[in-house]
Amino acid sequence: MKNKSLISINDYSKEDYLKILDLAAKFEANPVQKILDGKVVATLFFEPSTRTRLSFESAISKLGGKIIGFTDAASSSVKKGESLKDTIMTVANYSDLIVMRHPVEGSARYASEVSKVPVVNAGDGANQHPTQTLLDLYSILKTQGTLENLNIFMVGDLKYGRTVHSLLIAMSHFNPTFNFISPEFLKIPDEYKLFLNEKGIKYYEHSDFTEYIDEADIVYMTRVQKERFSDPIEYEKVKNVYILRNNMLENTKDNLRILHPLPRVTEINEDVDSNPKAYYFQQAENGVYARQAIIASILGLDI
Amino acid sequence: MTKETKELRVSAIKNGTAIDHIPADSLFNVINILGLDKIDNTITFGTNLDSQTQGKKAIIKISERYFEDAEINKISLVAPNAKLNIIKDYEVVDKKVIEIPDTFDKIVKCVNPKCVTNVEAVSTKFTVVDKNELKLKCYYCEKITSKGNIEVV
Numbered sequence A: 001m002k003n004k005s006l007i008s009i010n011d012y013s014k015e016d017y018l019k020i021l022d023l024a025a026k027f028e029a030n031p032v033q034k035i036l037d038g039k040v041v042a043t044l045f046f047e048p049s050t051r052t053r054l055s056f057e058s059a060i061s062k063l064g065g066k067i068i069g070f071t072d073a074a075s076s077s078v079k080k081g082e083s084l085k086d087t088i089m090t091v092a093n094y095s096d097l098i099v100m101r102h103p104v105e106g107s108a109r110y111a112s113e114v115s116k117v118p119v120v121n122a123g124d125g126a127n128q129h130p131t132q133t134l135l136d137l138y139s140i141l142k143t144q145g146t147l148e149n150l151n152i153f154m155v156g157d158l159k160y161g162r163t164v165h166s167l168l169i170a171m172s173h174f175n176p177t178f179n180f181i182s183p184e185f186l187k188i189p190d191e192y193k194l195f196l197n198e199k200g201i202k203y204y205e206h207s208d209f210t211e212y213i214d215e216a217d218i219v220y221m222t223r224v225q226k227e228r229f230s231d232p233i234e235y236e237k238v239k240n241v242y243i244l245r246n247n248m249l250e251n252t253k254d255n256l257r258i259l260h261p262l263p264r265v266t267e268i269n270e271d272v273d274s275n276p277k278a279y280y281f282q283q284a285e286n287g288v289y290a291r292q293a294i295i296a297s298i299l300g301l302d303i
Numbered sequence B: 001m002t003k004e005t006k007e008l009r010v011s012a013i014k015n016g017t018a019i020d021h022i023p024a025d026s027l028f029n030v031i032n033i034l035g036l037d038k039i040d041n042t043i044t045f046g047t048n049l050d051s052q053t054q055g056k057k058a059i060i061k062i063s064e065r066y067f068e069d070a071e072i073n074k075i076s077l078v079a080p081n082a083k084l085n086i087i088k089d090y091e092v093v094d095k096k097v098i099e100i101p102d103t104f105d106k107i108v109k110c111v112n113p114k115c116v117t118n119v120e121a122v123s124t125k126f127t128v129v130d131k132n133e134l135k136l137k138c139y140y141c142e143k144i145t146s147k148g149n150i151e152v153v
């Protein structure tokens, strides 16, 4: 993985995932390790994403690295019409690693081609967000003690949600069972069902929460966004169907954990927050360790 | 139809390549993909010729020009059944069929309007993920461009 950009979850093998997760556990045990001393990491956010940026900057700071960059395109030379290529080629002169978020799909892959330093994709439009997937994997491993043979429920917008697509691909290495819960027109796309069929992975689709949730090891919640609905009445009808409430967790398994990539709006009722099965804030914390592990392994730094 | 009358429709060449069984409506795409509009060789073509197997077809003959497989296979996008005759001294010395390559560079437009190749000055690159259905995966945005919406740039 040394000197190799991380652009897509498809860039990493099962062994690569496991190496990163192993390293993340070491950072969690000992988060402050100044191995980035003297190194500069550029965080280029061509669109704002406060949560992801702060998580990366926290990871870099704990490693003792310096941060340069911008927090949205409006405050950068991009506003003056500079091409992505020129921005990347310039910044690559100033930094040892580039972390970038960009609304255009495929922009991170392109940046990795023109950059002389490795690039970490922190989200390229609806395409990929691989560091989110690695922190999801880390959260699952940490709470379940294994990634193998788990029953994973994915809830909400399964059509446009890139986090669920990437997690599905990553988990496919570990013999999972999937249960998909979504409105009809936000169902998991056929290409992913074909993928699961080819791999011989079991999956079930439901239009609302079912009693089967009592079999879940992981419930991965996502936001059903109002903008996805052309008919506002349709949104009003379905918006309450995909809300997780504390009383729904009564008969669920002890090892069940609720994950959510955040930010949450209404899809997880606040009465779930105090339930020990709620894990989304710890999940966000895990993001820092996962990102420390990713940065350290790309820069080839030993701990 | 005898061989002679067929030859008369598109005059014979001494040395070069004849590309037959091009769907008539793909003629200009083939010219475009092979860059035939940018070379100095003598080129003759006939189109809207009757074909026993595919309706109206076109033939292109290019003098003094031979193609690498990687180059000629690009036309599988628009003329998957095309056949090549390699001609030396008025004789067909070799025949080739078109094969779908594993990758397509530069010639196909990505179907995704939000793809970097449609936003910045970036040439497209695709890997062929399904040769039967002709499904191309964009190297950049990872979306699939398939048979029905392939557009040659």
Ligand SMILES: [Zn+2]
Binding pocket: A106, B110, B111, B112, B115, B116, B117, B138, B139, B140, B141, B142, B143
């Ligand atoms: Zn694309």
